[in-house]
Amino acid sequence: MTPFELAEPKTLKEAVALLDADDPTIRPIAGGTALMLMMKAGVFRPSKLVSLSAIKDMSSIETVNGELKVGATTPLAVLERSDVVRKHAGVIIKTLRTLSNIRVRNVATVGGALAHADPHMDLPPVLIALGARVVVQGKSGERAIPVADLFAGYFETVLVKDELISSLIVPAQNGRRAAYLKCTTRAVHDWPALGVAVSVAADGNAIKDASIVVSAATEKPGRLVGAEKAAQGTVDDAGWRRAGEAAAEEAELITDGQGSAAYKKELVRVYVARALRAALGAQ
Amino acid sequence: MATRTIGSGQVGRSVPRLEGAAKVTGRADYVHNIRLPKMLVGKIFRSTVAHGRIKSLNVSAAKALPGVYRVVTIDDIKTVIPNPFYGPAFHDQPILADGKVHFVGEPVAVVLATDPHIAEEAASLIEVDYEELPAVFDEVEAMTSKAVVHDELKPAGTFPDLKHLKGKKDTNIALDFHLRRGDPNKAFAAADHVFEHTFRSQQVLHVPLEPFVSAAELTETGLTIHTASQSPSFVRIEISRLLGWPENKVRVKVPYLGGGFGAKLYIKLEALVAALTLLVRRPVKISLTMEEQFYTLTKHAATFRIKSAVKNGKITGRDCEVWWNGGAYADIGPRITQKSGFTAPGPYDIDNVSIDSYSLYTNLTPAGALRGFGIPQLVWAYESHTDMMARALRLDPIEFRRNNILRDGRAQATGTQMKDAAVEQVLDRLALRMNWTAPFERGTGPVKKGRGIAVGFKASISPTTSIAIVNVAADGSVTLYCSTVDMGQGSDTANAQFVAEVLNVPAESVKVVHPDTDVTPYDMATLGSRSLYHMGNAVRLAAEDAKAKLSALAREVGVPEGSNVPVAELFQKKYKMQAGNIIGTGSYIPNYVPPDANGLTPEATPFWMVGGTGAEVEVDTETGHVRVTKMISVADVGRPVNPRIVETQLSGAATMQFGFTMQEKIELDGGQITNASFADYKIPSIVDIPRDMQNEAVESEQGTGPFGAKGVGESGTFGVSPAIANAIEDACGVRLTELPLTAEKVYRALREAQGRPLED
C-alpha cells in the first residue's frame, strides 16, 4: 500500500464536493471491508479516500410514510438488530444472518453493500425483490434509483464517480411474503454462488404475483420475468418447479471459481422452486 | 478420553499445556514480533511465468525509489554464497532465480528498505523480460513430457538411493522407488476377480496462521537466524554448508510457531535472510504475507493407479503405481515417494505386491511434507478401492477388511513385521462407534444418507536422531533442553511429562528451553509424528541418566538408598552451599536396515501409526451438496501421554483433512494460481465441520516407545477422505475418484449415473 490522502467530511454535501467525476483514484470509503482488500491486493491505488463515517444523520433507521428508510452508512449489524426492519421486511434480517460473519457485518455498511456491485452479494437481490430504491446525492442534487436499475454490470453501477448513496428506501410490503435462499459451493460461509430472492403476493399457497430475482451466478442481480409469469397462479410444488424450470431457461449464467454455468443452471432450477416454497411457508 | 496414569502419575495425565496462559494472554514469543536494531525488511519480487529464461532484469526504477536501501539479485547473493543452491534431498533450489524461473511465484529479486510499504512499492517497479519455455504441470505427463523442468539433476549426496540420479539430463523423475514381493503376475492370473482404479488428489496448502518469517543478524562470533522453523538443526547444518563455515558459527533460534504442518521444514527463507545480512551487514527480516504461502510450499498432488487380485474373498496380489507432483524443487518429495510409497498397498496382508512410486518435477510451487507425509493421498486411493471391491463382491466393507488386514507378526510389503500396530482394534472400535450392525436410516425425499469407514497406516521416517539434555539445578528444579519445536502440538508439555515421570516431580514445574542451536542439542526435525517417539525416548534416557547421577550423588554424600532426602540437600551436602548441577543426556536412533534392490527390508520403521475414520453423510441429490453429520476418528497412539492433547491432535488432524477432502484446492490455469487468497481458497470454519466429532485412542502400548507411547499428529488424517467418499456412494450410489468432493462433482456424477450427463 502506498500513501494516500484521507478526507473526513462532516456533511454529505462536503463529501460530494470532495469527489471528482473524472478521477477514479478518488473514492468514498464506508466500512472499508471491500475497499481495503482491493487496496491490499494492489488492484486499487487511491490518491484520496473520502470517508463517510463522520457524516452525521447518515445512519438512521426509520419509517417515513409507511416506507422503511435506512441511512447509507448504517452498519449491517445494526440493520440486523433493528425491530423496525424486522417488522417491515423480516427477510432482510434473515438474509443478513447468512452474510459473511459478525466481524464483517459490524463494519460493512448498507451503502457499501450496494455500491460495491460485486454480483456475489446477498442484499441486492433481496432489495430488488422488495422493490427498494436508493436515494443518490450528486453535485447538482438528489435522484432516486430503483435498486433493480442500480447495477450496470460486473462490479459496475450506474452511479457517477461524484455521486453518493445517501439512503435506502424499502416500500411498504402490504402483506407480500418474501424469502432469500443463498447457495454456497466452496464452504458453508462464503459469498453466494447463487442467490435467489422472491417476493410473492399470494392467497394461501396460490401465487397471484411473484417477483423472482437471481444473483451471484449472473453478471448482475436481476429479475426473471419469464419465471415470474410461470409462477403466477401456481398453488403447489409442481407449479413452483415449473417456475424453477422457466428460471433455469431464462437466467444467463456465468462460469467462475464457484461452479460452471451448466451446474448453476441446475441450482437455479432447484433453488427458485425452493425459494417460492419458503416464501409461502409451505412444507 | 480416559486418564491412565502410571508410576509417578505424570504420564497419562491431561496436564494443561505449559504455554497455554502465555499464548492466550499474548505473551508468547514469535519471530513475527522480532525487531532488531537497524533492521531492514525485505520484499520478494516473484516470477509471473511458469518456466522461462530471464533475458533481462531491470531494477533501476526500484532502486531509484526514495527509501529503498538496496535491490538484490542472484548475482549479489553469489558474492557471499558462491554456490547458492539448497535442499534436503537435491541441491536444486537457488536462493533467488538463477538465469531461469521454474514456477509462477519463484523469488527473483529482493528489495530491502526500513519501511515495508516502500519495499513493496519498489518491488512492483522491477521489470523482467522472459523467454518463455514449455512447461509441464501434471505429474503423469511429467513422466514423458518434452518439457523438462531442470537441465540437470543435482542430488544432495546424503541419500544413497539418489546417487544414480546425479547429473541425469532430460528427465523430470526426481526419484523412482520400486518394490517387488512375491509374484503379482501369478496372483493376477489365478484371481477370481481383478479390480483396477485410478485416484487423484489435488494440490493443497498448509495454511499455518503464522506465515513464513525469518530474520538474521551478524554477531561477534558469526550469524544468528531467528526463524519460524520446524527444523532448527537442519537449518544450522545447511547454512553452514552454504557458507563453508563450521556449525558453531551459525546460531538458529526458534521460539513458538503459529502452526507448521510440515511447511516450515528444511530451508525456506533462512538462506535468503542469511545471504542478505552478509551482503548489507545489517539485520534483515522477511515476513511473507498469507498469500505468499501459495508460492512457497504445497502438499503433493498425486495420481495413484491401484490394481488388486481377489481370490475367495482374500486379496492375493496388488499392483501400485503412484506419481507425486513435486513442483519445481524436490524439497522432501523424494523421501515421501519412498518412505510413504512403501505403504501404498495399505494395511493388508498381501503376499504378492509390486510398487512403483515416482517423484516428479513440474512447473508448480514446490511440494513437501504436509501432515501425513503422503499417507492421506495413498489411503484416499487404497481405501476407496477397498470399498469399491467390497461393494462389487457384495461383501460387508468391514468384514472384507477384517479378512484381509495385517495383524501383528505378519510381514508388511517391505518384509518388515507388524508389531504393536492395532489395525484390528481400530477397525473394531470404529464398527462399534458407528453402530455398524444396526439398521441405518437412509433418509427421505431428495436427501439421502450414507456411511463409510476407512483405515490407514504409516511408517515413521527412519533412521533419525534426537538428543536431549536434562539439567537438575541445586535447588532440585529441572530444565529440559531439546530442539523439538512446539508449534501448537503440545510437545513442550509432553516432554515435560516424560522428565517429570522419571524424576518424580510435577510436569508443570519442568522448564523446557526452546530450540537454540547454541544451547539445545541436535534433533533431526519436528515432523512426521516422530518427535514424541524419538525425542520422547531421548528425553526419557536423559532424565534416567540424571536420575542415576542423583543416586550416585546420594551415595557419595552418604545418604542411604531409597531415603527421601530432598535433592537440594544432596547438593548442599556435596558443595556446602546451593551450587552445582546434574546434567543427564540421552540420545536416540532406532534400528534401521536400508531396503535392498527389491525395496525389501526387515527393519523399515521403528513403529507403525494406525488411524481410521467413520463418516455419516447426507447428500442433497438435487444439488449434490454433501453434509458430513458425523466423523469418528479412532487411532492407535500407543499409550496416550496426555489424553486431552491426544484428543485435540486427532480432531485437529481430522478437521484439516476434512478441508482437503471437501473444499480446498489450489486452482490452476496454465501454471497461474487463480485462487491465491483466503477469500477464494476456503479452509473449513466451525460451520463446515461435522457437528458430531468423536475421537478415540484404542487400548494399546508401543513396546519401544517412551512409556509405551508413539506419535499422534497425523493419524487422524488417514481415513477421512475415503471414509467420506465411501459414505457418499453408500448414500446415493455414485463414486468420486478425484478430490475435493465438491457439490458440483457429486451432482455431475449423479447425472452421469442417470444416463443424462450434464452438458456444458
Ligand SMILES: Cc1cc2nc3c(=O)[nH]c(=O)nc-3n(C[C@H](O)[C@H](O)[C@H](O)COP(=O)(O)OP(=O)(O)OC[C@H]3O[C@@H](n4cnc5c(N)ncnc54)[C@H](O)[C@@H]3O)c2cc1C
Ligand atoms: C471476508 C468477507 C466476506 C464477505 N462475505 C459476504 C457475503 O457472503 N455476502 C455479502 O453480501 N457480502 C459479503 N461481504 C461484504 C461485501 O463483500 C463488501 O465487503 C461490503 O458489502 C462492503 O461494504 P463497506 O461498507 O465495507 O464498503 P467499502 O469497502 O467501504 O466500499 C465498497 C465500495 O462501495 C463504495 N461506497 C461505499 N459506500 C458508498 C456510498 N454511500 N455511496 C457510494 N459509494 C459507496 C466504495 O467507494 C467502494 O467502491 C464480505 C466481506 C468480507 C471482507
